[in-house]
Amino acid sequence: MTDTEATPGETAGATPTTFAGVEDARQRLREVGYLTDDRLATTAFLQSALGKPLLLEGPAGVGKTQLAQSVAAATGRRLLRLQCYEGQDETKALYEWDYGKQLLYTQMLRDKIGQVVEDAPDIASAVDRIAAQDSVFFSERFLVARPLLEAITSEDPVVLLIDEVDRADEALEAVFLELLAEFQVSVPEVGTFVAEQTPLVVLTSNNTRDLSAALKRRCLHLFLDYPDAERELEIIRSKDTGLADALAAQLVGVVRGLRGLELRKAPSISETIDWARTLAVLGVTELSAPVLAETLNVVTKYERDLGLATRELPRLVDPNRTVPEDRGQGHGHGHGHSHGHGHDDADGPDGRDVRAGKDQPGRHDEAYYGSPSAGAAEPKRVAPGQGQRSFRGGGAKRRPV
Ligand SMILES: Nc1ncnc2c1ncn2[C@@H]1O[C@H](COP(=O)(O)OP(=O)(O)OP(=O)(O)O)[C@@H](O)[C@H]1O
Ligand SMILES: [Mg+2]
Incomplete structure (x- = not known):
């Protein structure tokens, strides 16, 4: 698809969810209050044209986060934001199981579950019968999508901002790789979710630690400096x-x-x-x-x-x-x-x-x-x-x- 074509789900007359060229990027970002120089406008255009994640590095307060927010505003995309921090785990980034809901369902279904194990000859076979129902409780119904999964499963076009990725632990950084390379998220119990609409992914870093080469390799890179x-x-x-x-x-x-x-x-x-x-x-x-x-x-x-x-x-x-x-x-x-x-x-x-x-x-x-x-x-x-x-x-x- 060329960058001037409408993305799936885009209706005629609606804000195009990609930039048509460098000048278009510059103008539309300006309209939402973000002023770019040539390099920035070019990078914003390239990101939307190539569909590659963009890694923004630079000192504090130079407009890294604001760029992601402005790209979302300028392209009419919904902004999903993952704020990274030390000790964060993937349940806050990818998805988690809704234990409360699972518990509620099992309580409400107590009688039904009772029937399933009623004539089991011993505990081992009762457990086997319950285990056979696992897929019911570990299904999409009980899955709570966090920003990364939400970005992949979203029906409308989104900008995914992974803010201050350098604050995330290296283990979580590794979790990002599948999404950044394939635009997909794997949930072992359910399967692999593949994005129907490629999200525009923006990562920001203040360089509190070096990011892995694997992560950098998957991204367009821009060092955002103080402006002239x-x-x-x-x-x-x-x-x-x-x-x-x-x-x-x-x-x-x-x-x-x-x-x-x-x-x-x-x-x-x-x-x-x-x-x-x-x-x-x-x-x-x-x-x-x-x-x-x-x-x-x-x-x-x-x-x-x-x-x-x-x-x-x-x-x-x-x-x-x-x-x-x-x-x-x-x-x-x-x-x-x-x-x-x-x-x-x-x-x-x-x-x-x-x-x-x-x-x-x-x-x-x-x-x-x-x-x-x-x-x-x-x-x-x-x-x-x-x-x-x-x-x-x-x-x-x-x-x-
Ligand atoms: N190019 C720009 N055009 C308009 N406003 C800008 C621009 N660059 C920065 N700003 C302003 O600077 C403020 C700081 O930007 P922002 O919060 O995005 O910085 P940051 O690089 O994400 O900083 P930190 O690393 O501390 O999170 C924004 O509120 C925005 O108003
Ligand atoms: Mg910021």
Whole structure:
């Protein structure tokens, strides 16, 4: 089937449940409030055209979950969501047996069951007779579908969001493989359910642990980074925060500067939105370091981050204040340690080499929420790839708090 044809069950005139092309994806996502760049729009289109699961990785708050929700809204599909967590088992993800209902039925059928075993000569043969009725009680009637099975058996088209898959245990991750590869779920007592309508599956990860190669292989992969300044400003505008355009543009610059500091939790898009709303509510008409410092707790989540960000704010608000000595060893932001600063002369245009040397892939990385390894000295040099660095941030980059 081509992506422009109607999927089964789709009626003429209804919202097409797939995207017709990259531009169509971009436009329809925009209509539901999600602003994409070329890569994102292309991936959204490809996912619906190829029918492949999409694995979104990236730092917190860059719009991973929102993308799945927006794809559902834009394609008129029902959203089914599985929120993953440690210790979760397949009864919460796939299906479980409705014991209460089974019990109720056996009680109501007590007389009938009595008749079945009535003339059994001994216990063993009575048990055999009951066992012969197993299939009645382990049938679809007593099956409770959880999101994965529901996505497969759904008669209407769905988006299945498997959110924060990295938080699920590896055993549960393995359970996802059958669904991701074959779009089917096997229930040993009943048989295999195969999807009649291929669900659009979106998985998100914050990289708290490495995902298996088997899972990655089955998915289209997209690293969702912090947006560039222009798109972030567009997102802020689209949220009707009430903050004047010029201030919003300035604020985006400051947030990008903050992302360039070695914060334990770099501010994400959602924090920029919150900050803009906060400043609008306070009736701020001019961005100054003191005004921003008073509201910094909206974007910083750790005491140490707050201190560092407060010290850097004057320079971020007015980049002309950058002192030349910042380029040398005696940098002025008062945290004694050595780290790569991303100066052109030191290690390339945005410090990638030094950072690459420090980035360490790791499992259960306590800094998974992001601590960019970029130096603090050059707020204006925030590169589009900074989220990737933050996201990959290994424990080795963590500072003593
Ligand atoms: N491209 C975008 N267009 C519009 N809004 C966006 C976009 N990206 C992010 N947002 C906004 O940012 C907020 C945070 O996004 P979301 O919750 O999807 O992040 P996330 O990547 O899933 O974060 P986490 O990893 O913490 O779950 C959303 O509420 C949404 O309003
Ligand atoms: Mg999310």
